[in-house]
Amino acid sequence: MAPADEPVDLEEEEEEIDEEQVDDYCAMLDRLGNFPEKVAINSLSMAAEDFAASPASAKTIHECIRTRLVDRTMSPDRKLPLVYVMDSLLKNVKGTYVGIIADGAAEWMATVYDIFDKARKDDEKNRLKKVWNTWRNQGAIKDEEKWRQIGKCFAEADEKEKAAAEAKTSAAGIVRDADGTLQLDPKLRRQMQLLLDEVQSAGVDELDKVSLERLADINPDLLQQIKEGAEAAMEEENQQQSSTQPMQQSPLRSSENAPHLAPATPQSEWSKLKLNHLEKSHDLIASLQRQVRSANDTTVVASQLDDTVHLYAAVSASAQLLTDMLQQWKEGNALGVGGDTNTGGIRRKRRYSIVKKDDFTNEGVRKHNDAVIAQLYEVGLPFVCSADGRRFATQLELSKHLDALFKKSQLEKTMETTDERGWYPEEGVWIVSDKVAEEAAAGEEKVEADMDVDAPADAPAAAATVLADETRDRCLLCGINFAMFFDQDEGEWKYKNCVEKSVEQDGPTMDEGENEAVLVHATCWEGLGSPEVLTADQIRHAA
Secondary structure (H helix, E strand, C coil): CCCCCCCCCCCCCCCCHHHHHHHHHHHHHHCCCCCCCCCCCCCCCHHHHHHCHHHHHHHHHHHHHHHHCCCCCCCCHHHHHHHHHHHHHHHHHCCHHHHHHHHHHHHHHHHHHHHHHHHCHHHHHHHHHHHHHHHCCCCCCHHHHHHHHHCCCHHHHHHHHHHHHHHHHHHHEEEEECCEEEEEEEEHHHHHHHHHHHHHCCCCCCEEEEEEHHHHHHHHHHHHHHHHHHHHHHHHHHHHHHHHHHHHHHHHHHCCCCCCCCCCCCCCHHHCCCCCCCCCCHHEEEEEEEHHHHHHHCCCHHHHHHHHHHHHHHHHHHHHHHHHHHHHHHHHHHCCCCCCCHHHHCCCCCCCCCCHHHHCCHHHHCCCHHHHHHHCCCCCCCEEEECCEEEEHHHHHHHHHHHHHHHHHHHHHHHHCCCCCCCCCHHEEEHHHHHHHHHHHHHHHHHHHHHHHCCCCCCHHCCCEEEEEEEECCCCCCCEEEEEEEEEEEEEEEECCEEEEECHHHHHHHHHHHHHEEEEHHHHHHHCCCEEEEEECCCCHCC
16 A cells, blocks of 8 residues: 555556447448548547557457458458558557557558459559558658568569560560660650650640650550551651652753743632622721720629730720721722732732841841831720820720829829928019919919910811711721720720711702711811712712
């Protein structure tokens, strides 16, 4: 009996598992089935954790799992969920289970691998090996030698697979160097690598792609097929080269005696082909302009804002380019330029030419390039801010810029400012400063009033604008669509180089006030002599 002054050790007794609890645990294992359900595995781990302090109880639970793993009468599909239960006990529950599982894992691991191998369960074998690798990577089993002993079945399988692959590659005439590199002719290796890349180009992740050496280990049959295909391709290439050499020499010997051939005449079907450049072009431009005008009413989510901005910029630029191209084409026909190529006509150059890489030289960069200039102005950046003159590709970007300017101006208004006198002011400023300030302000207003004069009546007609109307989107005199832009001051879409004129209708029953209003290009109207009223004959003649 211990003395009264010594502390009494009240350590809890280890809880032992009884037969009923063992039967319940085995029933839970049997209900696990073929699918490794995480909730069921967690429940089994929590039930086993209650007996982690008792080596006898832990061995009993381990034996319940082990007997089912090594049972060859059980379906192979039920083995992997049991492996995950054992893995959970080792990594999560720990305690006495670590030593028990480490001592007995070599036996059941080899048995389970053999069951998977005979059942041709390659995916299950790879998952089993992955579980074994995590035991070392995550520090579940710290003894390196014991870990290797547990995975001895995987090492033996790798050796057998490597030996079989080497036997197949040797039978196919492919030999390895001491470092494992395949002994191949450089040209044959290049051709084989091209075929392998083509095989791996579709449906293979970049990290999963293999080299020829690795392919010889995992799939020597495919390597043999690739080699045969590469040899056939090289043989065909050699035959083509040998057949083209006589053909290249024969024209040199007979070129002196060959008669002069007349230029080939175009085929009859192509000569009958007539292209109508204006067909549906007007409707296409009108449709593009309609889409640009609808940008103000379009609601876009934040994730699609950038894509929508670029889309409307492309639509606006396309409408402008098509309008200019139609105008150039019509001017070219009017001047007799760009006729039939068979008649020797000189074609008119496109206004927006392609930027060539050859022009990036000291002399080339000095050349005038309309395409680049157009991208910086009306075509690429058609929306102009009236406040600071900055250009934007879309109406959305311009609206955001105007909002930022408005917020900045409101902030500046709320800030307190101090009027300071200049250096060496006159004596009158000190005496009657308020009066002098009022007179100075009045003088500035007078100067601004003198500067703000109306535009002269003979201003360029190209500056005339009219509100955009999709029902009247082209000039009745030339038939070309109007160029559209956004007026920042009025907040409206307008047509450039456009005026509204009346057309005098034919017929004795028409009254004087019933003239029809039409839209025409200001330049086309000036070309007719700037009449106040257009006649129907002028419209029909122009059409």
